[in-house]
Amino acid sequence: MSQPPYPPPPGQPGPESGGGYQPPAAPGSYPPPGGYPPPPGAEAYPPPPTSGAGAFPPPPGTGAYPPPGGAAPQFGAPPAKKKGSALKIVLIVFGVLALLCVGGIGAAVYFGKEKIDQVVDASKITVVEPETLGGRAKASDPALRNSLNGAMGDVPGATASVGAVYGDVQKQDLVMVAAVSSINGSAQSRYDEFSKGIGKGGFNINNLTETDPGPLGGIAKCGDSEMQNIKMAVCVWSDNGSVGMIAMLFKGKAELEKEFIAMRGQVEKKA
Numbered sequence: 001m002s003q004p005p006y007p008p009p010p011g012q013p014g015p016e017s018g019g020g021y022q023p024p025a026a027p028g029s030y031p032p033p034g035g036y037p038p039p040p041g042a043e044a045y046p047p048p049p050t051s052g053a054g055a056f057p058p059p060p061g062t063g064a065y066p067p068p069g070g071a072a073p074q075f076g077a078p079p080a081k082k083k084g085s086a087l088k089i090v091l092i093v094f095g096v097l098a099l100l101c102v103g104g105i106g107a108a109v110y111f112g113k114e115k116i117d118q119v120v121d122a123s124k125i126t127v128v129e130p131e132t133l134g135g136r137a138k139a140s141d142p143a144l145r146n147s148l149n150g151a152m153g154d155v156p157g158a159t160a161s162v163g164a165v166y167g168d169v170q171k172q173d174l175v176m177v178a179a180v181s182s183i184n185g186s187a188q189s190r191y192d193e194f195s196k197g198i199g200k201g202g203f204n205i206n207n208l209t210e211t212d213p214g215p216l217g218g219i220a221k222c223g224d225s226e227m228q229n230i231k232m233a234v235c236v237w238s239d240n241g242s243v244g245m246i247a248m249l250f251k252g253k254a255e256l257e258k259e260f261i262a263m264r265g266q267v268e269k270k271a
Contacts, residue, residue, distance in 0.1 A: 086169055086170070087141065087143070087144075087169050089228050089229075089230060090144070090169050090174065090230070090249065091143055091144065092228055093227045093228050093230055093232075093249065094144065094148065094165060094176060096201075096203075096227060097148075097176060097178070097203075097227075097247060099201065100197070100198040100201040100203045122181075122182070122183040122240045122241035123159075123183055123241070124241065124270055124271040125181050125239070125240065125241025125242050125268065125269070125270050125271075126159065126160045126181045126241075126242075126268075126269050126270075126271075127160050127161065127162045127179045127180060127181045127242055127244065127267055127268055127269070128160070128162065128267065128269055129162045129163075129164050129267075130266040130267065132166065133164070133166040133175055133177060133263055133266055133267075134166070134175060134259045134262060134263050134266075136166035136167040136168075136173065136175060137166065137167075138164060138165070138166055139165040139166060139167060139168075139169070139174070140168075141169070144165045144169070145164075145165065148163030148164060148165065148176065148178060155180050157182055157184055158180035158181065158182050159180075159181045159182055159183065160180065160181045161179070161180045161181075162177060162178065162179045162180075162244070162267055163177070163178050164176070164177055172249070172250040173250070174248070174249040174250065175246065175247070175248050175249075175263070176246070176247045176249070177244065177245070177246050177247075177263070177267055178244060178245050179242060179243065179244025179245070179267055179268065180242065180243060180244070181241050181242045181268075182241065182242070182243075183241065186240065187218045187219050187238045187239045187240055188219065188238070190238040190243040191219045191221075191236065191238035191243065194236060194238065194243050194245075195236070198245075203225065203227075204225060205223040205224070205225050205234050205236075206223055206224050206225060207223045207224050207253060208221050208222070208223035209221060209222065209223065211235065211257050211260060212257075212260075212261060213237060213239075213261075213264075214260075214261035214264060214265060215261075215265070216237075216239060216264060216265065216268055216270065217239055218237055218238055218239025218240070218242075219237065219238045219239070220235065220236070220237040220260070220264075221235070221236055222234065222235040222236075222253050222256060222257050222260065223253055224252060224253045225247075230249055230250065231249075231250065231251070231252065232247050232248060232249045232250070232251070233247070233248045233251050233252050233253045233254075233255060233256035233257075234246070234247050234248075234256070235256055235257070235260045235264075237264055237268075239268075241270075242268050244264070244267065244268070246260060246263055246264070246267075
């Protein structure tokens with residue numbers, strides 16, 4: 001007679017749950033090893049996160065972790081060139097030009113004092129410092145503004161003097177004007193003495209040719225020059241009552257000639 005099956009031990013699934021009766025292990029065998037359960041009241045620790053939300057931050061002061069695989073760190077753009085370097089060079093140029101202009105114009109006025117010609121006409125001529133020159137405002141930098149003012153005020157024998165800088169060094173658009181009015185000498189004597197004066201200082205004007213002096217008349221010549229690796233165009237004028245020079249930095253002779261008559265007309269005035 002067959003015996004009914006033994007009921008399953010407590011905690012084991014019965015036949016109705018689909019698990020069936022599990023026979024006992026054979027004598028001498030051991031059950032497979034399993035993990036140790038956590039002690040009562042303790043919870044299992046989850047693995048530490050490696051990325052994303054909840055990841056451990058890097059130690060203070062070290063910044064982000066370097067990219068994997070030995071990738072090179074990314075560096076920012078190189079620092080921009082200092083704007084002050086261009087200004088320093090321009091100041092050197094204007095400083096030298098100021099000395100040359102004072103020497104040249106001073107010589108033109110002094111050595112021409114005994115060559116008086118048309119004094120009545122000369123007395124009606126003067127020079128003024130316009131607020132703008134050729135649409136350019138006066139240079140905003142104090143050093144540029146003062147680079148000529150003091151020097152041009154010391155020309156002996158001058159009835160009026162102008163020394164100013166206009167434009168913007170960062171835009172490479174700068175114009176310098178230096179001029180005096182005087183009743184001494186003739187147009188030719190002033191021009192000759194001025195040319196000799198600036199030439200003694202080593203300032204060479206290349207390709208110097210006559211240009212249209214405009215309605216104010218007199219002598220006008222323009223050419224090219226260079227100083228401290230900065231090219232410039234230079235125009236010089238002289239008439240019965242004034243002598244002056246306009247220098248345009250970073251530009252050539254042809255560009256200055258286009259504006260010369262208008263700029264001279266802003267500086268020289270005749271009653």
